[in-house]
Amino acid sequence: MASVIKPAERVRKQKRDVWSIINEAAALAPKQPIVNLGQGFFGYNPPQFVRDAAKSAVERVDCNQYAPPKGRPSLRKAVADSYSPLWGKDINPDTEVLVTTGANEGMLSAWMAFLDPGDEVIVFEPVFDQYLSNIEMPGGKVVYVSLLPPPDGVVKNSSAAEWGLDMTALENAVTPKTKMIVINTPHNPTGKVFSREELLAIGNLCVKNNIMILSDEVYDRLSYVPFTRTATLSPEIANLTITVGSGGKMFWATGWRVGWLIGPEHLIRYCTAAHTRICYCGVSPLQEGFADGLYLADKTSFWDESKKDMTRRMETLNEIWDELEIPYCKPDGGYMILANFSKVKIPEGYRFPAExxxxxxxxxxxxxxxxxxxxxxIPTSEFYAEANWDQSHNWLRFAVCKNFDVLEEAKSRLRGLKKYIEA
Incomplete structure (x- = not known):
């Protein structure tokens, strides 16, 4: 009899992921179809000008063949042209931009490029769960520093800005093995936009200790408060920083899987080396779609209109929390809302699956x-280390990037909570 093949420890030790559990529940639920406000995919198409550009690219011979590993020149230039005014400096599209197969693969490329076994990476929890396995893949060790939740968030509405950064805890987490700190701003799942003062404190700590920064800014065009880009704080901080961007988040096309890394040449070249070995290159015609999209968005009011549109969607869903008197956290960026369900009482003896x-x-x-x-x-404890599950405080995450009729249907269904809410 053949022996059982043992999987790698980094896979074997993992619990079943939240996405599988939630999707299984959705398939079993008696009320169909499910209103899915869990996963952050859009319920509507990308803007017409982006789709038209991609369709046009499909008709070109060169766009149906391998893109250069660094990305199609048109998109690298579009990224550089779009971000240079925001950086306050000229970004070199040939040496300082890498197009990746989504932001997630871009981050994996950065970790594969710089982490050796035993290197430590500090993350702020609640933390997007995909970071963890990607850091561990090359042998990195995840070190958690918790953002402090709004002090009264369980009993009254709060702002994402109230999720506090404990600099003492961060400084204490730094060791000689610390290789990188990951910043996510606007933050998933809280919607926190790190202030300039917070980012400067983190950046100066990294300069002092020669620690790299991976700044995940995929929701940067959906910031509803003043937004500071980590790489713009000082030349010394910029020299240590890789910035992550996402065309899918910007243009409502998460399935296109096109992202990018921006940073100094001495960092990007190693990310490119790793990226080339992971997937070689991304999808050519979709890169062309985003290249045209960036130019057109910058020339029009698209970014402002996109923010206004998402704000209306958030306000639409938040009406039900106000109606039910369920506390929620108003995001300063992105399209996730945290609502606190501590007041909701599940009936005694309700049956749950064993897992x-x-x-x-x-x-x-x-x-x-x-x-x-x-x-x-999505339950937010998924974004915490098991030892810190108690800090999740019954927050559930809701994605509002859906059609308005879907949000209205969600509100209608959520009114069914009234009989389960403790006065």
């Missing part, structure tokens, strides 16, 4: 919401 027995209460709340109301959300 939820050792999960925090917010997983049970999310399952209950799907089964009883047909509304999917």
């Amino acid at each position: 939820l027995e050792d999960r925090p209460h917010d997983f049970k709340l999310a399952w209950f919401l799907i089964m009883e109301l047909g509304v999917a959300s």
Whole structure:
């Protein structure tokens, strides 16, 4: 009999991921179709000018063949031209921009390029769960520093800005093995936009200790408050910083999987080397779509209109939290809303699947919401280390990048919570 092949430890030790659990619940739920406000994919098409550019590119012979590993020259130049005014300096499209197969592959390329086994990477939790496995893939060790939740967020509405940075905890987390700090601004899942003062404190700490910065800014065009780009703080900080961008987030096309890294040549060239070995290159015609998209968006009011549109979607969903008196956290960026379900009481003896027995209460709340109301959300304990699950405080994450009729249907279904809310 053949022996059982043992998987790698980094895979074997992982619990079943939240996306599988939530999707399974959605498939089993009696109320179909499910209103999916859990995953952050858009419920509507990218803008017409982006789709038209991609369609046109499909008709070109060169756009149906391999792109250069660094990305198509048109997109690298468009990224450089679009970001240079925001950086306050000229970005070199040939040496300082790398086009990647989505932002996620871009970050994996950075970690593959710079992490050796045992190197430590500091992340701020709640932390997007995809970071963790990608850091561990090349042998890195994740070190968690918790953002401090709004002090009264369980009982009243709060702002994402109230998720506080504990600089003492961050400084204490730095060791001789610290290779990188990951910043996510605007932040998923809280919607926090790190202030200039916070970013400067982090950046100066990195300069002092020669620590790299990976600044995940994929929601940068959806910031509703003044937004500071990490790489613009000082030449010394810029020299240590790789910035992550996403065409999919900017142009409502998450399935196109086109992102980019921007940074100094001495960092980007190693990311390019790793990226070339991971996937060689991205999808040619879709890169052309985003290249044209960046130029047209910069020439028009697209960015401002996009913010206004997403703000209306957030306001639409938030009406139900006000109606139910469920506290929520108003985001300063992105399209995720955290609502606190501590007041919602699940009936005594309610049956959950066995795999939820050792999960925090917010997983049970999310399952209950799907089964009883047909509304999917994401429990935020998924974004914490197991040792810190208690800090998730029954927050559920809702994505509002959906059609307005879907948001209205979600509100209608969520009114069914009234009989489960403790006065």
